[in-house]
Amino acid sequence: MVSRSSTRFLNICIASFCKAKHLQRAETVIIDGIRLGVLPDVVTYNTLIHAYSRFVSYDAAYSVLDRMKEACINPDIVTYNSLIAGAMRHCLMSKCVELFDEMLELGIKPDIWSYNTLMHCFFKLGRPDDANRVLTDIIFRYLSPSPATFNTMLNGLCKNGYVENALMLFRNLKIHGFVPSLVTYNILINGLCKAWRLKTARWLLKELGASGLVPNVITYTTVMRCCFRSRRFEQGFEIFEEMIDKGHTFDGFAYCTVVGALVKTGRIEEASHYMERMVNTGIGLDMASYNTLINLYCKGGKLEVAHEVLDEMEKEGLECDEYTHTILMYGFCKEGDVARAMEYMNAVGINSNLVALNTMVDGWCKADRIDYALKIFDSMDTRDSFTYSSLIHNLCKVGRFRCASKLLLSCLRIGTRILPSAKRAVFDCLRHSGHHREAKRLKSEIKLALSAVF
Missing domain, CATH: 1.25.40.10 (Tetratricopeptide repeat domain)
Structure with missing residues (x-):
């Protein structure tokens, strides 16, 4: 037996x-x-x-x-x-x-695990109403929701664009005795940052600190990155300093985020300091780290050093991606060798890459070859706000305000967002040239274009 x-x-x-x-x-x-x-x-x-x-x-x-x-x-x-x-x-x-x-x-x-998974699936399928019904079903069946249940709900709402609903649910849960964890706060802060709700995200970060929980590197890096994306660089650097004061150990992503922001604001020496600090801490360089380092040297006018880093990267078995190639193209343009940048773009086969083409448009404009930049612009299948903004700014600089006005209107009519500074540049160009009537007409046409789109 x-x-x-x-x-x-x-x-x-x-x-x-x-x-x-x-x-x-x-x-x-x-x-x-x-x-x-x-x-x-x-x-x-x-x-x-x-x-x-x-x-x-x-x-x-x-x-x-x-x-x-x-x-x-x-x-x-x-x-x-x-x-x-x-x-x-x-x-x-x-x-x-x-x-x-x-x-x-x-x-x-x-069981509760089954319901949590089902809820997550509905959110992944873009069916938030069904996910909400799952939560209601859990309550009606007298099952005890776990912290994972509420975190799944909050995360799903944020990722489906219902950040305000997630905040309301969070407040209601706290009133009924739910004790949020660090994961809960990180979910909400990430959702708020992706929705460009920086002020609320920073406020929630303060609430997190007051709750007795300790924010981690993910929390700080999420808010810091949102600050940089919103061009609120000083706020981002303040958060970084707070991370340092509290003794957090940084990963490569945190360092690269800060270095990238410092490079954008022209603070090359500080960026070099933090990049050196990252290398000295023994953090292994990945593709993003190498690209950040190459970008740092290109922006600092050290193209030869950038190529040395490129050689080192290839020795480590990493292959250049389109972002690496675009950075090097920018380096050539910065040195005034736009023709070489163009040759490089064609040689590596990224002549249909939007960022690379934007680099060339801006490069030819700065080389006083704006007609060549316009040819590239006309050949582009896809354009974004940077394409239009860069070209409009440069057209205004050489006094071609009528061409800049037409380009501005065509951009707005297809619903592409444009930098406010580009709009101001066109109006300033018209007014300084004494074309006040054309400026008024353009303002009316912009209103009509925006009303047609929205």
Whole structure:
């Protein structure tokens, strides 16, 4: 007679083989066990499902259900939670919903983990209303929501563009006794920063500090990066100094964020100091770090040093990406060798890259070859606000205000955002040239263009 402990031992062996990714050996153990009269149970098959979903495929994991039916073993909540996790791992969101429905049809009661995953799936599928109904269902079924439940809800709302709803839910949860964790605050701060709600994000950062929780590098870096993106550089540097004062250990991303902002504001010496500091701390340089370093030297007018860094990067086995090539093109343009930048762009095959083309438009303008810049502009399939803003500024500088006005209007009519400074440049150019009537007419045409778009 085979004891129950024999099946337990079988399951331990199978779990060990699965953990080591030896699935074929695990299958052999099951066959040998059956021959000896040691029958697998639901735990055996759940272990296989988990392993197949992790190391093989979702379909391989789901096929284990047929074997369970043949062995007259009923799947349980662990079975379906493992399958749902497998579908999630392979980004099969609709399958997660199907598995949940299948579980209900079999009379298996979902647990809080099942509901949390379903909620996450609905958000991934862009169905926030369904995700909200899942939360309501949890409450009506008297299940105790976990912190992960609320964090999933808040994260989903933020990522689907409902940051205000996430804040309202957060406040209501706190009133009803929910104690937010650092993860909760990081989710909300990240959502606010992505929605350009910097003021609210900074306010939440202060609330986080007052709550007794300690912000981590992710918290600070998220807000700092948003400050830099919003061109509020001094606020970003203040947050960086606060990170230093509190003794946080920086990663490469934090250093690169600060160095990039310092380069943008022309503070090359400070940027070099922090880049050197990052290297001295022993942080390994990745592709982003090398690009930041190359950009630093190009902006500082040290193109030869930038090429030395490029050689070092290639020795480390890293290949240049389009961003690296564009930085080097900018370096050539900065030295006044726009023709060489053009040759380089064509040689490396990035002549359809928007950032590279924007660099060339700006480069030819600064080389007083604005007609050549206009030719490149006309050849571009895609343009962004920087393309228009750069060209408009440079047209105004050489007094070609009528061309700048037409370009400004064409940009606004297609709904492309343009820098306010570019608009001001056109009006200033018209007024200083004594064309006050044209400035008034342009203002009226801009209003009409904006009303047609919105």
